[in-house]
Amino acid sequence: MPVQEKDELKSWQRRDRRTQLTVWAGYFVGMMVFVWCWQLMSEETFWDFVWDAPRQAGDMASRMVPPKWGYINALWRAIWDTINIATLGTLMALVLAVPTAFCAARNTTPSVTFVRPVALFIIVSSRSINSLIWALILVAIVGPGVFAGIIAIGLRSIGFCAKLLYEAIEEIDENQVEAVTATGARGPQVLAYGIIPQVLPAFAGISVFRWDINIRESTILGLVGAGGIGLHLSSSIANLAWTQVSVILLVIIVTVIFSEWVSAKVRHAII
Amino acid sequence: MLCLEGLVKQYKTGDRALKGIDLDVPDGQVMALIGPSGAGKSTLIRCVNRLVEPTKGSVRLNGQELTKLGQGELRMARQRMGMIFQEYALVERLTVMENVLSGRLGYTGFWRSYFRKFHQTDIDEAFRLLERVGLDHMVDKRADELSGGQRQRVGICRALIQDPELLLVDEPTASLDPKTSRQIMRLICELCEERKLSAIINIHDVLLAQMFAQRIVGLQLGEIVYDGPPGGLTPDVLTQIYGEEDWESTIEAVEEEDGDEVIDEEPEAAGGDQQAPDLGRDRMAGMT
Numbered sequence: 001m002p003v004q005e006k007d008e009l010k011s012w013q014r015r016d017r018r019t020q021l022t023v024w025a026g027y028f029v030g031m032m033v034f035v036w037c038w039q040l041m042s043e044e045t046f047w048d049f050v051w052d053a054p055r056q057a058g059d060m061a062s063r064m065v066p067p068k069w070g071y072i073n074a075l076w077r078a079i080w081d082t083i084n085i086a087t088l089g090t091l092m093a094l095v096l097a098v099p100t101a102f103c104a105a106r107n108t109t110p111s112v113t114f115v116r117p118v119a120l121f122i123i124v125s126s127r128s129i130n131s132l133i134w135a136l137i138l139v140a141i142v143g144p145g146v147f148a149g150i151i152a153i154g155l156r157s158i159g160f161c162a163k164l165l166y167e168a169i170e171e172i173d174e175n176q177v178e179a180v181t182a183t184g185a186r187g188p189q190v191l192a193y194g195i196i197p198q199v200l201p202a203f204a205g206i207s208v209f210r211w212d213i214n215i216r217e218s219t220i221l222g223l224v225g226a227g228g229i230g231l232h233l234s235s236s237i238a239n240l241a242w243t244q245v246s247v248i249l250l251v252i253i254v255t256v257i258f259s260e261w262v263s264a265k266v267r268h269a270i271i
Numbered sequence: 272m273l274c275l276e277g278l279v280k281q282y283k284t285g286d287r288a289l290k291g292i293d294l295d296v297p298d299g300q301v302m303a304l305i306g307p308s309g310a311g312k313s314t315l316i317r318c319v320n321r322l323v324e325p326t327k328g329s330v331r332l333n334g335q336e337l338t339k340l341g342q343g344e345l346r347m348a349r350q351r352m353g354m355i356f357q358e359y360a361l362v363e364r365l366t367v368m369e370n371v372l373s374g375r376l377g378y379t380g381f382w383r384s385y386f387r388k389f390h391q392t393d394i395d396e397a398f399r400l401l402e403r404v405g406l407d408h409m410v411d412k413r414a415d416e417l418s419g420g421q422r423q424r425v426g427i428c429r430a431l432i433q434d435p436e437l438l439l440v441d442e443p444t445a446s447l448d449p450k451t452s453r454q455i456m457r458l459i460c461e462l463c464e465e466r467k468l469s470a471i472i473n474i475h476d477v478l479l480a481q482m483f484a485q486r487i488v489g490l491q492l493g494e495i496v497y498d499g500p501p502g503g504l505t506p507d508v509l510t511q512i513y514g515e516e517d518w519e520s521t522i523e524a525v526e527e528e529d530g531d532e533v534i535d536e537e538p539e540a541a542g543g544d545q546q547a548p549d550l551g552r553d554r555m556a557g558m559t
Binding site: 077173175176178179180182183184185186188189192193194197200201271 | 308320322346347348349350352354356358360361362363364365369373374375376379381384385412429435439474
C-alpha cells in the first residue's frame with residue numbers, strides 16, 4: 001500500500017515495500033545475468049585478435065584510400081537499377097497491400113472469420129522473411145537480375161505497408177463513417193467519403209517511409225545476384241579491390257541520404 | 272409521420288436499451304427526447320435509420336415499414352432521413368462543400384461522386400443552404416478548420432440537402448458553448464418550420480429542450496416516462512426522469528428566459544468545442 005498513515009501524517013510513495021524489494025531483486029538478477037554472459041563471451045573470445053583489431057582496421061582503411069574515383073563511372077547504371085528496384089518494388093507492394101489492408105482491418109473486412117485470417121497470414125508471412133532471403137529464392141526461380149530484386153522488395157514490403165495501413169484503418173473515427181452511411185450512401189461511397197480521406201495521410205506517410213527503407217535494402221540485394229549496386233560490392237570484395245569498395249560505400253551513403261531527404265520532404269508536405 | 276411500435280433493442284451484451292417504445296411523431300413536429308445518459312436516447316434514434324438494428328418492434332415512416340427493408344431499400348429510406356450528430360461527424364479532411372454534398376451521395380452514382388461531379392441542382396442547393404446558415408464564404412475551407420458552431424451548421428446542411436422527411440438529431444449542442452447551442456437549436460427549429468419537417472432531437476439540456484421543442488419525451492432506462500408539452504416538466508417529472516435532485520432552479524431559469532434572452536455571457540470561442548457549462552448543464556453533469 002503506497003499510502004501510509006503515521007501520526008495524522010499521510011505519506012505517499014510510488015511503490016510499497018514489497019514491490020520495491022521485488023524491483024530491486026529484478027535489477028540484481030539482471031545484473032548477475034549480464035556479468036555471467038560477459039564472462040562466458042570473454043572465455044570464447046580470442047583476445048589476441050581483438051587487441052589486434054585497431055591495427056587491422058587501420059590496415060583495411062589504408063587499403064581503402066584513396067578511393068578509386070574513376071570507378072564511379074562503372075556504377076551509374078547500378079545506382080539507377082538500385083533506385084528502380086526500390087521504387088518499382090514499393091509500387092508493387094502498395095498495389096497489393098491496399099486490398100490486403102482493407103481485408104485485414106476489423107472494421108472494413110468482408111468477413112472476420114474467413115477473409116481476415118487470410119489477410120493476416122499474408123501480412124505475417126511477408127514480414128517474417130527478410131528481403132535478402134526472398135531475393136535468394138527468387139534468383140533461383142526467375143534467374144538473377146533486377147526483376148528478382150523488384151519482386152523480392154515487393155514481397156517483403158506488402159506485409160509492412162499492409163500492417164501499418166490496416167492499423168490506421170482500424171483507428172479511424174467511426175462517427176464520420178456512420179454519418180456518411182446515414183445519408184444513404186452505397187458501400188463504395190462510404191469507403192471513398194468516410195474512410196479513405198481519413199487514412200490518406202497515413203497511406204502517403206507509409207509509402208515514402210517504405211520507399212526510403214527499400215532504397216537501403218536494395219543496395220544489398222546484389223550480394224545474392226538480384227541486381228543493383230550490391231552486385232559490384234560483392235565482386236569488389238571478392239577481388240579484394242578495397243579502393244573500389246570505398247567508392248561503393250560512399251555512393252550508398254549518398255543515395256541513402258538522398259532518399260531520406262526526399263521522404264522527409266514528402267512527409268512534411270502531406271502532414 | 273413516424274410511428275414506433277413496441278420497439279425493443281437488446282445489445283449482444285444483454286443490455287436492454289429499449290424496452291418496447293411506442294411513439295408517434297406527426298409531420299412538422301419538433302420533439303425533444305430527454306433523459307439521463309444510458310437511457311437509450313441515442314439507441315432510439317439510431318434504430319429509426321437502422322445504424323443500430325432494432326431487435327423487435329416496428330418503425331414506420333409515412334407508412335413504410337423500415338425494419339424489414341433489404342440493403343438497397345434501406346439506403347433509399349436513409350436518404351429520406353437526415354441525421355445530425357453530437358461531435359458533428361464531418362469528414363474532417365474534406366472541404367465544407369464536399370461535406371455538404373456528401374448528403375447527396377445516395378442520389379449520385381459512384382464514379383460521379385468519386386470524381387466530385389455532382390449534379391448542378393445539388394450544387395445550387397448546397398450553395399443555397401450554406402448561405403442560409405451563413406457559411407457561404409467558407410465553401411472551400413476544410414472541415415477541421417472550422418469552429419464547433421460552424422461545423423454543426425455544415426452538419427445541418429448535410430442533413431438538409433438530403434431533402435429529408437424527418438430529422439434525427441443526436442445531441443446537437445453537447446459540444447458547444449451556451450450561446451452557440453441556442454443558435455444551433457434555433458436554426459434547427461427554424462429550418463424544420465420552413466420545411467415542415469418533423470424532428471427528434473436528443474438533448475441533455477433540459478432548458479434548451481423546453482425553450483425550443485413543441486413536445487418533450489422523457490426516457491428512462493429504455494422506457495418513456497413522460498410525454499407532453501414543455502410546460503409540463505415539473506420537479507416531480509424531472510425527478511422521475513433523472514432521479515432525485517433540486518429541480519426548482521432549472522425550472523425557474525426557463526421561466527425567466529422565456530421572457531428575454533440576455534443571460535448569454537460566453538462569446539463564441541474559435542475552437543468552440545469546449546463545454547462551457549451553464550447552470551442546468553452543470554447540474555446534469557453532476558448527476559450522471
